[in-house]
Amino acid sequence: MTSSPVRKIERITIHGVSTKQQLRQHDNYKSLPLHPPQCQPHSYQSQFTPQPNTSTNQTQTMSPKSILVLSATGNQGRGVVQHCLSAGHSVSAYVRNPASSAAVQLAEQGATLITGDLDDLESLRTATQNVDAVFFTEVQTGNRELDLKRMENVILAAQESSTISHIILSTALKTGQHESFPGWEGGAHPMKEYWLQKHALENRVREAAAAKNGGRWTIIRPGHFLQNLLPSVRDFMFPGFKEERVLRVAYRAGTELPLVDARDVGIVVAAAVKEPERFANKAIDVAVEVVTVEQLAGKIGKVVGEEVKVEFLDDEVVDGMIKEGHLGAASSRWADEVPGGDGVSNCREDLGALAEGLTSVDAFLKENGKEILA
Template sequence: MDNHVFLITGATGAQGGAAVDALLDKGMKVRALVRDPASPAARQLADRGVELVQGDFDDAASLATAMRGVKGVFSVQLPPGREDTDSELRTGRLLVDAARAAGVEIFVHTSVARAGDQTQFVDWDSGRWWPDYWNGKSGVNDVVKAAGFPHWVVLKPAFMMDNFIPPKSAWMFPGLQDGVINSALRADTRLDLIAAADVGRFAAEAFAAPARFDRQDIDLAADSLTMGEVAATLSRVSGRAIESRALNGAGARAAGSNPGLVESQQWANVEGYQVDLATARSWGVPLESFSDWAGRHRDRFSFGTG
C-alpha cells in the first residue's frame, strides 16, 4: 500500500482493534484516533507501530488534525446514550465532514445489520425497539453515502461473538461467569453471529481493493445459532458445564440483565438480524465459525463451575 495512511477510530475497542490487526497484517500504515495516548491500550498500539493521534469525536479540530494525509478511514461510533440521544448521528457527521474536507478517498463505516429497515419492524410505530438506536445507526449510514467520497463501504455486522468474553460478557451475560446464559431469547430463536476480527478483515480488504467493495452495504454474519447451541459450544471448548436459560422479560431482568439488553433480545425473537450467510461468504473474505472462534479464545473465557 506504499506510504498510504489509514485512520482507525475505536482502535482500542473490539471492531476498531480488529481493523488495526487486519491492516497491520497487510503491511498498511495505521494511525489511531485515541482519547488518551498514555493509556495502556493506546501504548500497546504504539508498541506495534501504530501512530497515535489524540482526539475526540466531538472535537472537530482534533478530527481535522487526525485526517491529515489520510487515504482511508475506518469509522465506528458508540450508540447513543439515553441522555444524549443524537450522539451517534452527531459524531458520525463530524467525522464524515472532517474526512471529506481532508480529501479522504475511502471511507469504511461499520454499522449494524437491519439498520435502515427499522420502520418495517413490528410495532415500530408504537415506539418499541429503542428508536434512537436504530435511527442513529441508519442516519450515519445515510450521511456516509451522501458525502461524496470517491469510495465508501458500509459494513453491517450482526451480534458480536466477542460479547461472550470479558469485558463485554460481564454486562451482556452477567450469569455466564457462573456457567449460565440467562436471556430473553426464546429457545428456538437463532442469533446471527460475527467475530469482530472478521469485521476488521472486511475493512482491510475494502481498503486494499476499494473498487471491488465500492458503494456496498454488506451484512455480516458467519453463524446463526440458538443460545442452547452457543452454550453447548462453549461447554465443549472450555471443558466446563454451560447452561442456557430462556426467560421471559421480567425473568431476564430479575436475573441481572439490563432492561435495554432484554429489549434487544426480545427484538431478536420478533425480527432478528436476518443476515444471508451465503451472501456474506460470497465476498471471499474468510468468516470464522462460532466454534472456531470459541476455540481460538478458549483462554479468555472466565465462567462455569467445572
C-alpha cells in the same frame, strides 16, 4: 452543511437476564448496557498479532494505502488496525490516551498513534489529512447530544479532507430494513429510535462521500459480537455465569443469532482499502455462523469441559420490561422476530473467498476458553 437528524441509542448484543426465580436481579438488568444487535466492548485485549509486512513485491506492485482508524482501541478498531497492517497499509490510530496498554500494543504492531478525541474537530481535521481512507463506528457513550456532535465531527472532517476518498462505517445487521420489522407500522416500535439513528448515520456517510470528488463509501454491518462472552462485558450480559455456568437470556428458545468476531471487521476494511472499487458504495453484511443460545451453550461447554445451561426469562416478564422501556429486552424480542440467517449467506456472497478467513465460533471459543471462564 446540514446533517440528517441522527439520534443516539446505546446497544449491546446477547442479553443476560435473571430467570423468573431470580427476579431480584431484575433491577440490575435494567441498568445494563443496551444492545441490538451488537456492542463494542473496550476491555477485551485482542490476541491477534499481525505478521510484519516483509514482502517487497507487494509494495512494488501497488501503491501503499493509508487509513485513519477512529476508536482504535475498541474491539472493531483493534481488528481494523491489525488486519490493515498485515495487508501492508499505513495505519494511523486515533486514541485518547497513547499511554494505555491497548494504544501501546497498537504502536508496537506498527500503527502511528494520533492523540485526540472526537469532541475536537480541529484535531480530527488534522488527523484526516494525508490518509486515503477513514474507518469509524457509531459513538456510544450514553450522552446522546454529545455523541451526535462527535459523529458529525468525524463525518465533517472526512468530507473536508483533501486526501480522503473512502469513508468506511460500521453499523449493524438489518440497518435500513426497519420498515419490514414486525410492529413497525404502528409507530410505537420500542426500538424505533435505535434503528432510525443507524439508518440516518448511514445516509449521512453516503451524503458526505457523494459530496467529495471521486468519494466512496463502504458500510459494514456486523452481527452479534462474540466478544460479549468475555469479561467484563459477559458479567453484565450473563449475570452469574462465572459462578453458575448459566446463560440467562431474554430470548425465546430457538432464536438464531448471527455471530461474528469483532476483529474480523478488519478483514473487510483492509480489503476495501486495497480494492476500493470492489467495495465502493456497498453495504456488506458480516456474520460467520448462525447459532441458537442453546447451541452456543453446548459449544462453550465442549470447549471448557463444563456443562453450560441456558435459562430463558418468561414472555410475560420480558413483555413487562419492554413496556417499562427497557431496550435490552426489546432487542431480544426483536431478535426473536427478525431472523438473521441471511446475514451469513449475504456475507459469503459479498466477500467470496474473504469469508473463508472469518473466525469460526468454535475457533473463537477455543482461543478464548480460559478467559470465558475467568
